[in-house]
Amino acid sequence: MNAQTPPAKLSPYSSSNGQVSRIETHTLSVLVDNEPGVLARVVGLFSGRGYNIESLTVAEVAHAQQLSRITIVTTGTPETIEQISHQLERIVPVHRVTDLTLLGATVERELAMIKVRGKAESRTEALRLAEAFRARVIDATTESFIFELTGAPKKIDDFVELMRPIGLVEVSRTGVAAITRGPVGM
Amino acid sequence: MSKMMTGAEMVVQALQDQGVTTLFGYPGGAVLPIYDALFHQKKVHHILVRHEQGAAHAAEGYARSSGKVGCLLVTSGPGATNAITGLTDALMDSIPLVCITGQVPTHLIGSDAFQEADTVGLTRHCTKHNYLVRKIEDLSRILHEAFYIARSGRPGPVVVDIPKDVQFATGLYTPPKNVHHKTYQPQLKGEIAKIKQAVAMMAKAKKPIFYTGGGVINAGPAASTLLRELVALTGFPITSTLMGLGAYPGSGKNWLGMLGMHGSYEANNAMHDCDLMVCIGARFDDRITGRLDAFAPHSQKIHIDIDASSINKNVAVDLPIVGDCAHVLEDMVRLWRAEAHPVDKKALQAWWAQIDQWRARKSFGYKKSDTTIKPQYAVERLYELTKKRNTYITTEVGQHQMWAAQHYRFEEPNRWMTSGGLGTMGYGLPAAIGTQLAHPDALVIDIAGEASILMCIQELSTAVQFHCPVKIFILNNEYMGMVRQWQELLHGGRYSSSYSEALPDFVKLAEAYGMKGIRCSDPSQLDEAILEMIDSPQAVIFDCVVDKAENCLPMIPSGKAHNEMILPDADEDIGSVIDDKGKMLV
Ligand SMILES: Cc1cc2nc3c(=O)[nH]c(=O)nc-3n(C[C@H](O)[C@H](O)[C@H](O)COP(=O)(O)OP(=O)(O)OC[C@H]3O[C@@H](n4cnc5c(N)ncnc54)[C@H](O)[C@@H]3O)c2cc1C
Numbered sequence: 001m002n003a004q005t006p007p008a009k010l011s012p013y014s015s016s017n018g019q020v021s022r023i024e025t026h027t028l029s030v031l032v033d034n035e036p037g038v039l040a041r042v043v044g045l046f047s048g049r050g051y052n053i054e055s056l057t058v059a060e061v062a063h064a065q066q067l068s069r070i071t072i073v074t075t076g077t078p079e080t081i082e083q084i085s086h087q088l089e090r091i092v093p094v095h096r097v098t099d100l101t102l103l104g105a106t107v108e109r110e111l112a113m114i115k116v117r118g119k120a121e122s123r124t125e126a127l128r129l130a131e132a133f134r135a136r137v138i139d140a141t142t143e144s145f146i147f148e149l150t151g152a153p154k155k156i157d158d159f160v161e162l163m164r165p166i167g168l169v170e171v172s173r174t175g176v177a178a179i180t181r182g183p184v185g186m
Numbered sequence: 187m188s189k190m191m192t193g194a195e196m197v198v199q200a201l202q203d204q205g206v207t208t209l210f211g212y213p214g215g216a217v218l219p220i221y222d223a224l225f226h227q228k229k230v231h232h233i234l235v236r237h238e239q240g241a242a243h244a245a246e247g248y249a250r251s252s253g254k255v256g257c258l259l260v261t262s263g264p265g266a267t268n269a270i271t272g273l274t275d276a277l278m279d280s281i282p283l284v285c286i287t288g289q290v291p292t293h294l295i296g297s298d299a300f301q302e303a304d305t306v307g308l309t310r311h312c313t314k315h316n317y318l319v320r321k322i323e324d325l326s327r328i329l330h331e332a333f334y335i336a337r338s339g340r341p342g343p344v345v346v347d348i349p350k351d352v353q354f355a356t357g358l359y360t361p362p363k364n365v366h367h368k369t370y371q372p373q374l375k376g377e378i379a380k381i382k383q384a385v386a387m388m389a390k391a392k393k394p395i396f397y398t399g400g401g402v403i404n405a406g407p408a409a410s411t412l413l414r415e416l417v418a419l420t421g422f423p424i425t426s427t428l429m430g431l432g433a434y435p436g437s438g439k440n441w442l443g444m445l446g447m448h449g450s451y452e453a454n455n456a457m458h459d460c461d462l463m464v465c466i467g468a469r470f471d472d473r474i475t476g477r478l479d480a481f482a483p484h485s486q487k488i489h490i491d492i493d494a495s496s497i498n499k500n501v502a503v504d505l506p507i508v509g510d511c512a513h514v515l516e517d518m519v520r521l522w523r524a525e526a527h528p529v530d531k532k533a534l535q536a537w538w539a540q541i542d543q544w545r546a547r548k549s550f551g552y553k554k555s556d557t558t559i560k561p562q563y564a565v566e567r568l569y570e571l572t573k574k575r576n577t578y579i580t581t582e583v584g585q586h587q588m589w590a591a592q593h594y595r596f597e598e599p600n601r602w603m604t605s606g607g608l609g610t611m612g613y614g615l616p617a618a619i620g621t622q623l624a625h626p627d628a629l630v631i632d633i634a635g636e637a638s639i640l641m642c643i644q645e646l647s648t649a650v651q652f653h654c655p656v657k658i659f660i661l662n663n664e665y666m667g668m669v670r671q672w673q674e675l676l677h678g679g680r681y682s683s684s685y686s687e688a689l690p691d692f693v694k695l696a697e698a699y700g701m702k703g704i705r706c707s708d709p710s711q712l713d714e715a716i717l718e719m720i721d722s723p724q725a726v727i728f729d730c731v732v733d734k735a736e737n738c739l740p741m742i743p744s745g746k747a748h749n750e751m752i753l754p755d756a757d758e759d760i761g762s763v764i765d766d767k768g769k770m771l772v
Pocket residue numbers: 278279280339340341398399400401402404405406426427428429430444445446447448449466467468469470471473474490491492493496509510511512583584587588605606607608609610668
């Protein structure tokens with residue numbers, strides 16, 4: 001799920017010459033009861049209140065307890081992001097919201113499949129770059145490859161940009177999964 | 187006791203076990219089993235409304251005036267969609283409701299079946315939480331959970347959508363236990379260290395003010411008692427939002443009147459100039475803050491609120507305290523007493539002297555008239571003639587609502603039912619019926635506008651059927667006065683569609699419903715007519731014919747600061763006050 005970043009949200013009640021806080025990107029981890037509609041509640045909160053979603057992933061993480069973990073990458077001023085966390089906490093089936101970016105040391109990974117089309121030198125060039133990025137070939141025809149690449153979102157962005165002039169066809173990304181470093185859990 | 191029963195029986199059993207005695211509702215195909223279960227018992231009294239919006243507002247009035255959870259039952263599809271305005275209203279004003287909706291049988295969900303609507307989808311944004319009950323095994327737990335969620339923490343509406351096959355299915359009913367909800371556990375106690383810090387800040391303040399709101403009412407009568415104690419101990423001035431009126435008595439000596447867009451000059455100036463703002467259960471709504479960058483620019487702010495998302499939402503505060511008003515106030519009073527804080531007496535005296543100067547402007551003043559009834563005068567007289575009685579006031583939305591807030595004085599909490607956040611015309615009459623049912627012996631008055639009252643007028647029939655002697659006091663200015671005022675302010679006096687054309691004859695209308703109708707247009711006869719209304723054992727419509735052109739002042743024009751109010755005695759042409767940026771705002 002990719003949303004375009006709209007301009008900084010300014011309340012009409014704030015003055016135009018007021019200080020505008022810096023726009024930051026944060027990764028939030030939301031532990032929820034895996035019940036019907038819970039994702040709609042989370043997504044609806046973002047659309048209803050005009051918050052941005054850069055990326056959103058969700059999957060069950062503890063089958064026995066029926067818990068799912070939603071990872072959301074969002075942008076906004078620090079005040080907006082604090083609001084987002086508190087608003088998420090109000091959703092009844094939400095257990096916990098952690099702003100991983102505030103915690104500092106986190107690892108973020110995303111998986112992408114990238115389809116590239118090309119002949120002759122462009123094929124070798126694509127393969128050479130893929131090797132440098134440790135992307136795997138998971139499908140090949142005489143005129144195309146599909147690469148599988150795992151990494152931080154930035155690394156995937158970079159790889160996609162390199163493939164673009166070679167013959168990028170399409171990209172499918174999972175969105176970000178994230179976790180804190182060290183022995184302690186969420 | 188755990189017992190086998192049908193889903194429909196479980197609903198009624200759960201209502202009884204939750205102490206519900208009054209249920210507002212309207213039947214339909216998808217709730218017939220529940221209506222059948224209601225038929226066999228006497229504990230839950232069903233009040234048949236005439237429109238589901240009325241059920242929701244009646245439940246709101248019932249809840250707000252009694253502190254209990256309000257309850258309604260509506261059918262699928264149009265029943266549920268009709269209730270949505272009331273649910274949204276309850277969400278905005280933090281009113282605890284449980285709304286049970288019928289749904290098409292589970293196997294038909296998603297097939298565009300007759301009277302199917304995606305009720306949980308539609309109400310997701312206007313409820314605190316909602317449920318679709320897919321199997322009978324979940325039903326009793328969900329019903330009890332719904333009550334727990336509606337009333338705990340920041341109260342709000344909860345919808346339980348029950349497919350018809352689940353109502354017919356048989357299962358084991360489990361009574362309510364002390365639910366320990368696995369995720370929802372609001373924090374009641376405030377952090378003591380922070381409360382200590384707050385008390386220390388208060389002791390040092392030179393120009394302090396209490397800014398209180400609906401949260402104090404939500405926290406129960408004990409919170410109001412503690413608030414009064416704290417005000418008495420500190421000697422600080424106190425103002426409140428529209429939603430918090432009555433928590434501190436309107437006759438209290440530290441009372442500055444309501445603040446905000448139509449608040450008093452003294453309250454707004456004191457907010458603007460204060461050096462310490464103690465916000466208790468209020469949410470820095472835009473009707474309060476006006477222009478944000480000019481909001482109380484020299485102040486430190488303490489904010490007590492049970493909902494962490496209310497804090498720092500519109501206004502950044504220096505000391506946030508998450509907790510229930512009653513709990514936090516209790517600790518505050520205790521700590522203040524224990525540490526016997528010496529306040530800065532001299533500074534406080536100077537502050538009060540300043541406030542008295544603002545008070546002397548008499549910003550709720552208006553030009554008296556011998557020939558036409560001024561709406562403010564009508565509310566004043568209504569207040570004088572009812573203040574010694576056991577009175578509850580509801581309102582519709584518009585100028586009359588603001589005049590009621592300005593000129594009626596509330597001595598106790600839970601006596602004032604109004605739609606603040608959503609501003610729903612049509613709220614007042616059903617809310618009055620709900621209030622009357624919670625307080626059968628009280629005098630319940632809906633201060634109404636002639637336009638608003640028509641929005642839920644069908645509920646007159648409910649009032650008559652259930653012997654609710656509510657008094658509908660219409661300030662009839664033949665205009666959607668609030669709209670007319672804004673058109674005068676912003677749109678060059680072009681009164682586009684704001685004249686109340688083709689009004690019914692309200693006296694005859696009352697009579698048609700089997701009520702009493704009274705009309706008065708002469709100020710010299712007003713008292714007598716009001717007394718006639720009060721003394722009538724029946725429901726009454728009082729058509730109070732008032733000045734058509736009166737504006738509701740004072741007013742902070744949109745986009746302006748607290749100290750830029752338009753006062754009633756201003757010479758300015760009010761059409762020239764708001765700039766283009768202000769016009770964008772609502
Ligand atoms: C035509 C019109 C004009 C209006 N003009 C004005 C005006 O001039 N002045 C004015 O004041 N309002 C006005 N209003 C009302 C305004 O729109 C808001 O509804 C109102 O100001 C909000 O009141 P509040 O801040 O007390 O919040 P509420 O909506 O009552 O919210 C209560 C706050 O307290 C918190 N809370 C709830 N329960 C507890 C608890 N137990 N413990 C602690 N905290 C709790 C909640 O989380 C929330 O933050 C007007 C409305 C209309 C329709």
